[in-house]
Amino acid sequence: MHGYTDNKDDHLRRLRRIExxxxxxxxxxENDEYCIDVLTQISAAxxxxxxxxxxLLDEHLKHCVxxxxxxxxxTADDKIAEASNAIARLVRS
Amino acid sequence: MHGYTDNKDDHLRRLRRIExxxxxxxxxxENDEYCIDVLTQISAAxxxxxxxxxxLLDEHLKHCVxxxxxxxxxTADDKIAEASNAIARLVRS
Amino acid sequence: MHGYTDNKDDHLRRLRRIExxxxxxxxxxENDEYCIDVLTQISAAxxxxxxxxxxLLDEHLKHCVxxxxxxxxxTADDKIAEASNAIARLVRS
Amino acid sequence: MHGYTDNKDDHLRRLRRIExxxxxxxxxxENDEYCIDVLTQISAAxxxxxxxxxxLLDEHLKHCVxxxxxxxxxTADDKIAEASNAIARLVRS
Known part of the structure; x- marks a missing residue:
């Protein structure tokens, strides 16, 4: 079980919407819509x-960390280092 | 016709992959995989x-702008202002 | 002369404030203030x-590009490619 | 005492360099240097x-959280919520 298991449905609903x-x-x-309109929707996604x-990160901190x-x-040091690296990837993506 | 029309297939291929x-x-x-692994894949997407x-932005500058x-x-002022706003949304998303 | 020359004072005023x-x-x-408060101020800077x-980018598009x-x-192709690379660095920083 | 106190000198050295x-x-x-060069240095800062x-966030997780x-x-719930909010501000800045 992970931190997000309790909110699985919410995550799945969001991911389906993003899909x-x-x-x-x-x-x-495909419909050759205007570039700026496509860019606006990409920012939203x-x-x-x-x-x-x-x-997910919030639930990970509350539960796994x-x-x-x-x-x-x-165990604690490794888990926090792992979380910090995930945060760094998130910040830099 | 827009700036991206020539590269439409490439954009569609990338978007299908992201989907x-x-x-x-x-x-x-759904498979209760580890939070950090899910976060890593979200950063990739x-x-x-x-x-x-x-x-898209590069093609928009080359073509429409x-x-x-x-x-x-x-016409030029409006198009550049529109591009700058799209860049700002992109930077802040 | 560059695109930003007309707004030089505004840029300098902003940069002094950021400094x-x-x-x-x-x-x-130095004063050992709480981590979260320091983080909040870093986000602001x-x-x-x-x-x-x-x-600067908006002025660069209006003027140099x-x-x-x-x-x-x-000349045009190089200048747009250069601007697109700068936008990519900005988006990924 | 905070999580970053042990690494205070490193933080101060980095902040002085950024200043x-x-x-x-x-x-x-002031010297009217080329826009793209200024943009490149802003991305670095x-x-x-x-x-x-x-x-700071890594040390905060290790220590305060x-x-x-x-x-x-x-106490734990509040501290994690506070950290998650700081991470959100960081991701969106």
Whole structure:
């Protein structure tokens, strides 16, 4: 079980919507819609992906990282280092 | 016709791949895969969307903005302002 | 002369303010202020730098890129490629 | 005492360097240096600020958040929510 398991349905609903947004982008390109309109929708899909990430991260801190911290020692250090690297990838993507 | 029309197939191929990535994210969540692995894949999908944006923007500058600049006057000013706003949304998403 | 020359004072005023923000960050760290408060101020300084970039880019499109487009040929192509690379760096920083 | 106190000198050294980078940006603008070169340096300063943030956040997770998690209850919940909000601001700046 992971931190996000309790909110699985919400994550799945968001991801399905984003999948639809990306399909919609392909339709816009197929229909030769104006570049700026396609760019606007890409920014929207990117922000939606970001929100899924931030929710998953919050649940990961509450659940997996907190459990590891309770255990202490290298388990905690490794889990926090792993979370920090994920945050760095998120910030730089 | 827009700047991206010549590269339409490339954009469609990338968008289809991103659509598959997002579907893959939903599968990972359904299969209770580890949070950090899901986050890593989200960062990859975000960067893929970013690349599509940057390509579209480059083609937009080469084609639509350049045409407007050739016309000059408010046509050029409006088109550049529109491009700058799209860049700002992209930077802040 | 560059696109930003007309707004030089505004850019210099913003950059001086950001310089002060960064100096303020050092003071916060020296005074052992709370991590989250320091992080909040770093986000503010980052957004301020972003605004300077977006203004410079807008002026660059209006001035330098437009002039190159008017000249046409490889001058225009090179200048747009250069602008697109700068936008990519901005998006990924 | 905060998570970053042990690495205070490193943070101060980085922030002083960034302060110098921002001062250098003002000099570039004063000397009418080419827009793209100024943009390139702004991206460098932005990434340097990002690194300071990510280091501070890592130390905050190791120290302040871990302590709060050890205490448990609302202390832990509040501290994690606060960290998640700081991460969101960082991602969106």
């Amino acid at each position: 639809g947004q990306v399909r919609g982008l392909a339709r816009m390109v 990117t922000r939606a992906l970001q929100s899924v990430s931030l929710n 907190s459990q590891a911290v309770a255990e202490g020692g290298t | 598959g990535q997002v579907r893959g994210l939903a599968r990972m969540v 975000t960067r893929a969307l970013q690349s599509v944006s940057l390509n 350049s045409q407007a600049v050739a016309e000059g006057g408010t | 002060g923000q960064v100096r303020g960050l050092a003071r916060m760290v 980052t957004r301020a730098l972003q605004s300077v970039s977006l203004n 437009s002039q190159a487009v008017a000249e046409g040929g490889t | 110098g980078q921002v001062r250098g940006l003002a000099r570039m603008v 932005t990434r340097a600020l990002q690194s300071v943030s990510l280091n 871990s302590q709060a998690v050890a205490e448990g209850g609302t």
